[in-house]
Amino acid sequence: EVKLKSPDGVDLSFAYRIPKGKGPHPTILFFHGGGGQANLQGLRKNLLTQPIHTRFLEKGFVTIACTRRPYWKTNDGSPYGFYDAVEDAAIIVEKAKSLPGVNPDQVVLYGGSGGGILAIATASKSDLACVIAGEPATVIPIDPKEGQQASPADYRAMMEDPSASYSPERKREMQSWMKDIDCPVLVLQGEHVGLYKTNFEILIPELEKLGKDVKSLYYSGVTHGFYWGTVKAGATIETVESIMKAVGAYIEKHIDG
Helix, strand or coil: CECCECCCCCECCEEEECCCCCCCEEEEEEECCCCCCCCHHHHHHHHHHCHHHHHHHHCCCEEEEECCCCCCCCCCCCCCCHHHHHHHHHHHHHHHHCCCCEEEEEEEEEEECHHHHHHHHHCCCCCCCEEEEECCCCHHHHCCCCCCCCCHHHHHHHHHCHHHCCCHHHHHHHHHHHCCCCCCEEEEECCCCCCHHHHHHHHHHHHHHCCCCEEEEECCCCCCCHHHCCHHHCCCHHHHHHHHHHHHHHHHHHHHC
């Protein structure tokens, strides 16, 4: 475990595992989903039990499970905000690069949903090999809901017609950080529901217009959460192995390059 705090006191402590063999090793940071903050116990559990996390350890990666401040206002009055969470994530990445056994030139971010869009946005602040984003929740920067509580349910209407909320102001704001992304981005997509429109009508086209290296992989018969190997999302052992094969090859290409 690594104890870490943001400049304004948010607990950014994280957990990690080191693979067998002599380092330095390629390293992958996992950004959990949702808009909340996870505890250290949950991060440790993910590293020990999740099928994607454990397979990357087996492949020789230092695996790191981390968290950040909540995206939305909380009842306890603690600091929050999506773009402040991006700053948190960038602090964690830099700390991770300093760990024994980590090759700082071979660092990858792997995030899902709320953690997927966080991983992409963090690439505008950090020097990375590449980013893997499972169905990123692009709805959050399109509508950050600053100063109020929120949950995924608050974005259902937007997911049906995301362009209606993509105002000129939001477009300028998102393009301001998208232009600073200088590593390849791979989006993992299940069935064309939920966040599909926000990503394939806004996120990916905007990145392409800015000349960014962005690609996507489609997985049939699975839904939100499959990129973690989640059974209730329809993921099977075969799904997990397929993700590891394709994503593993993508990462290998970019950490070697």
